[in-house]
Amino acid sequence: MNRGYVVTLAVGVLVALFGLIWALQGFGVLQGSPMSNTTTWSVIGPITALIGVVIAVLSWRRFRAGRR
Template sequence: MRHAVGVVGVLFALFGSLWALQGFGVVQGSPMSNTTTWSVIGPITALIGVGLAVWAWRPRR
């Protein structure tokens, strides 16, 4: 179960990073490009994904 949560966390981090790059205008060709909404949602999603991945794959005691 923890591995599945870790994979979901990595996917969240990747999608959040993509959304942030689109929101900041680095990745063009999408209705999401240069949009303030995705500049905020993207980094938040990426941080949640990193947190999930770290929680899932940290060593257990």
């Protein structure tokens, strides 16, 4: 088992979570931040979340392929 894939998977999940939080703040769902209701974060958030999901999925696929 390669620990690099596990670390990359964790990083991908964290990046996706940050992107989700940024998107929710940008859309105004999460209030109380200077990022709330801001178009910039409404764009950056989903893009970051998508990048995180791609990293996590690719890492998971390589991890599963290495276990066979």
